Amino acid sequence: MTNLDEELIELRREIHRRPELAGEERETAGLVAQQLREAGLEVTTGVGGHGVIAVLDGSADGPTVAYRADMDAVDAQTNVLPFALSDRVFDEGFASRVPGVAHLCGHDLHTAIGVGLARTLAQDSASVRGRLVFVFQPSEENLQGARAMLETGLVQGLAPREFYSLHCGPFPAGTIAVSPGYGLPGLDHFRIALPDGDEATAAALAAEVAKLGTVEFPKSVAEYHARFQTVIDPETAASMREFVCVAQWTEQTPDGRPVPNVLLRLWPQERYLELRAQVEQLAAAVGGHIELTGDPFPAMVNSAELTTAAGRYLSRALGPESVAWAEASWPFNCEDFALFLNEAPGAQFYLGVANAEVGMNGAPHTPDFAADERAIAHGVRAMTGLLIDRLAAR
Structure with a gap:
């Protein structure tokens, strides 16, 4: 040394x-x-x-x-x-x-x-x-x-x-x-306003939003290593597969109404607008709408x-x-x-x-x-x- x-x-x-x-x-x-x-x-x-x-x-x-x-x-x-x-x-x-x-x-x-x-x-x-x-x-x-x-x-x-x-x-x-050709995912975060929503409505909406995901957040050592250590063929390395990971949590307004939050980790980032539109459609079906918290991170x-x-x-x-x-x-x-x-x-x-x-x-x-x-x-x-x-x- x-x-x-x-x-x-x-x-x-x-x-x-x-x-x-x-x-x-x-x-x-x-x-x-x-x-x-x-x-x-x-x-x-x-x-x-x-x-x-x-x-x-x-x-x-x-x-x-x-x-x-x-x-x-x-x-x-x-x-x-x-x-x-x-x-x-x-x-x-x-x-x-x-x-x-x-x-x-x-x-x-x-x-x-x-x-x-x-x-x-x-x-x-x-x-x-x-x-x-x-x-x-x-x-x-x-x-x-x-x-x-x-x-x-x-x-x-x-x-x-x-x-x-x-x-x-x-x-x-x-x-x-x-x-x-690979990398790390981008992030998009927004809230879902439910003017007349209750906990049951928020839970049902969350379940529908979760279906947009293609992968889940790692829950174990094995999943962590499988995701991070996948060895690929260098000749086809640039053909990155798509994935979307959905994280959710619920906040409460001062008057006790639930406000679902959605965090999307996604690749490729070109899917931001498509996924926002899909969540907006799901929210509208229960009388709500999405509120953007800022620009998505690339x-x-x-x-x-x-x-x-x-x-x-x-x-x-x-x-x-x-x-x-x-x-x-x-x-x-x-x-x-x-x-x-x-x-x-x-x-x-x-x-x-x-x-x-x-x-x-x-x-x-x-x-x-x-x-x-x-x-x-x-x-x-x-x-x-x-x-x-x-x-x-x-």
Whole structure:
């Protein structure tokens, strides 16, 4: 293990000990900015909240490629799946010191890998033919950070040709999953007003809305893994099947009337209008109507072409046994990296962080999430090579 590997593990542990919720990533952003400045990069802080952007100009002219890492932690009581994957909770001495807040999605690893990438490439800038932009994003968990950073115009001003990111996944450490043409679902949320409704009417309507779904929210370990680890044929990877996941709950008005809420997780996002119209029709049949709570959030769509190219490069560089071609999309959360991919094509890859031999599940948003820290060095080396390769592509 190199000195940099050890330093990145310690950086991850420091972030893990002091997790910060979405919008509160002040200390994490400070650690990131300090390391990037010490590496000689041009650093801008306070971008869209606590966002950090660092720029590395290489030794020759070339395209601009961007890489994003997210920094926020989660509310450990409310933002996790309703089941554990094991009966073991890991504590190697760097557990969260902030009550109720924890890095259960792996953003501490994402941040450490992003810093490692920037430091590694800054030390070898002669191999960088073009410009690299490193985006450290706040507020991913509440889907606000990417939009806030883009609203500053700084990312667009750097005009990246391509955009990439890594996310932890429940694959074995030492592997990377690529998903050409696939991604994560979009979200649409609305309320159903029932002027004369009662609980029976609301329940009957909810049952009809539920029939619009094609998949259910995972209810078990087996369902989780089946959804997230479906290996696909790389030659037909872009033929993503459709799915709709319907979540519902009921609120009460001050006078006690039920108000059903509907949250649609869906792929592809082009079905938003169709599904809204179907729910509106169901609501109208019982004298109600839908009230939109905002614009739908877009699905994250990996470029089929660029992801396939990345998968082939990684297979050559790491060995084909280290690359899984997988269906990453599953009905838990969406991902606001989608907004960066609307600015420039690219992909999010899934870095395996599981270690079954010791019970580390590597499954984000589970109460017993644990990751093999050796994956940090693997992610740095894999993405370093990929970014250099993409800058060389014409």
